[in-house]
Amino acid sequence: MYHKYDAVVVGAGGAGLMAALQLVGKANVAVITKLYPSRSHTGAAQGGICAALGNTEEDHWEWHMFDTVKGGDYLTDQDAAEVLARDAVERIIELEHMGLPFNRTPEGKIDQRRFGGHTRNYGEGPVRRACYAADRTGHMILQTLYQQGIKNKVTFFNEFHLMDLIINNGRCVGVTALDIKTGELHTFHSKTTIFATGGYGRCWQVTSNAHACSGDGTVTAYRAGVPLMDMEMYQFHPTGLYRIGILLSEAARGEGGILRNSEGERFCERYAPTLKDLAPRDMVSRFIYQEIREGRGVGPNKDYVLLHVDHLGKEVIDSKLPDITDFARTYLHVEPYHEGVPIQPTAHYAMGGIPTDIEGRVIIDEKGTVLPGFYAAGEVACVSVHGANRLGTNSLVDLVVFGRRAGQHAARFIKENDYEELPTTPEKRSNDLLRFVEGGAQSGRKESAATIRKEMQECMMTNVSVVRNEKQLLTAMKKLQELRERFTKVGLTDNSTKFNTEKLEVLELGSLLEMAEVTTKGALERKESRGAHYREDYTSRDDKKFLAHTLAYRSPEGSVKELRYKPVTLGRFEPKERKY
């Protein structure tokens, strides 16, 4: 089926919804999403969204910008960080006006709390900058934006799975998507396309990410010839529930929670004397890794540490951290009122993704050449505002700030440009891909998608996580190559057309396998340690060689063809050693 829209937004999480809201009324816009909008993973975000409102203590956007740049270990593009920190203030107010039920101060203003890496006066000590709605801030953002979408009568194509990005004559001219309910392929011809498809945490065995976080948008752009930026910069959040990875927000530590090892020691103090447990995530994850490695892990296998909130008292726990303490009860049968909760670092957030400029326009090389009509925002994109390590609460801001900018720029583009034609066979690549997956029913295609996925996730967890080295990265490259070969023989048992979720899982696995390879390749070639990317064989940061973004290009066969490097946009803040 053929559709024509001025703008097609793919993804209905915070970023996609925010973008769509800029376009309704100005252009005809469709939102395509594989999940119902309210099921998007933005809803899982817990702790907060930050802006230098200064509601409870002095704060300035410049301080926020500095923390973002330093937190990103200076791989952050400073033009983007400035936009983020400045615009954040207005966007939070806008969200409140839309109805977001923030927690309140005694005077009735938006309340703010502490979060890792956010400081007063350029690093002096923690500052209260995170606005929040209990520990379901993301849920409230997602609900509020979806509600605005309903109010403004946005057209949603729910349960449509993105298949391909269509490019013709150097312009992005739309997408194809599979209607999950009917199994029919749809072509959306558009002047502008905005990708907001979120992250790809399902590459790893232990992750805070939803099953749906499979990097489909990222891989679709990559397959269409767009490079991916800084994919080796993948964040492990220090406090995932032991073995399952469900997140316990940094808010737990923001409210005063602390980490202890098997000796009962508050070990963060030893590594980061100023910020202690509230040091940035990449560091706290490494502290935990180190404690475990040196035999101070807890449990029969000494492979986790404990997060304590028991000293905060029931009242604080119930009013400020109800959901996350509930997770501990439900999934581990642990009672946080009285005991420490077993945690381990969990694969959490992609700093890298589809490269864009500060207007959300996708760029395709180190010179910043734009692919007209194509935009990306949110976790799928790399502006790059998070550099080598994102600070807590900065992703939700990123969604609303850059989702909005992408939407607004697209609205301008729509006014100034006509439709570009579709190529003669816009559905060809999608159909080829579908035929490949459906071919899994043939004899001789016996590989199990579940087994391949499991092996990939284990491989990534062991070899491409908090601490990396050349040997392990090479092992991973080899294993991923093997898995990709096996994937060409992947089987399929469900040959129905309607709601064929087995088929979708194979498509998602295809995305994940490519994401895993790009991540590993980038990590292998970045021979330094910076932010989330820590190499035990190259332990220091190398600004001479690597104060640069990695751009990965794909070969027609699907592996990384070449890596190029794009200089970082510097500015106000000179790169310095990062200490907390």
Place this chain on the structure above:
Amino acid sequence: MQVTLKILRFDPEKDKKAHFKSYEIEADPLDRILDALNTVKWYKDGTLTFRRSCAHGVCGSDAMRINGRNRLACKELVGDIGKKITIEPMLGFRILKDLVVDMEPFFEKYRSIKPYLINYEDPPATERFQSAEDREIFDETTKCILCGACSGSCPPFWSNSEFIGPAAIVNAHRFIFDSRDQGSDERIAVLSQSEGVFRCRTVYNCTDACPREIPVTKAIEQIKRVMLYNR
């Protein structure tokens, strides 16, 4: 532990009627029911179809009937449910395939109560102020994840496909009791229609079913009271 999953299956392309199929699997007591369903799908029967995403009770994808009660499959542990587990799609919804039900009418009812802040004044330059106490009044109903477990457990909802259902009412509550909102009259106009709030028979199934522990029946009662008071 060894568990038996008895699952109601329906393939619209093959079956005239839904039928049960049983699967024996090995599961850890701390596994979620969702993990058990995945074990079946990944290693026993790839055709088994259900929705899922977050896997920890926040997205609302996988509400279904587990041993007769509406639950999120990702929020129940195998060890807590037992060795014999019967899983069916929620009642009161049309089955699309296996455990997947048609959510469109549900979302249409949600939309009908105008689930967005209505305020006719120009917003101030800062945030609108709201006291912590006023914020607290509607705290519970902001937790709704639109999973449908409450509506799908409600006898009047089963017998009357027009009944707006508890989920929509919960979301109306979230705005009616928000001190910043000015749209109560518009929402109450919807809720006071014949298929509105007075269809509720105070069965409390919804409160039991809500995976977010929203006191659904209490919220409905509060709305009824506002309506009676306004009359």
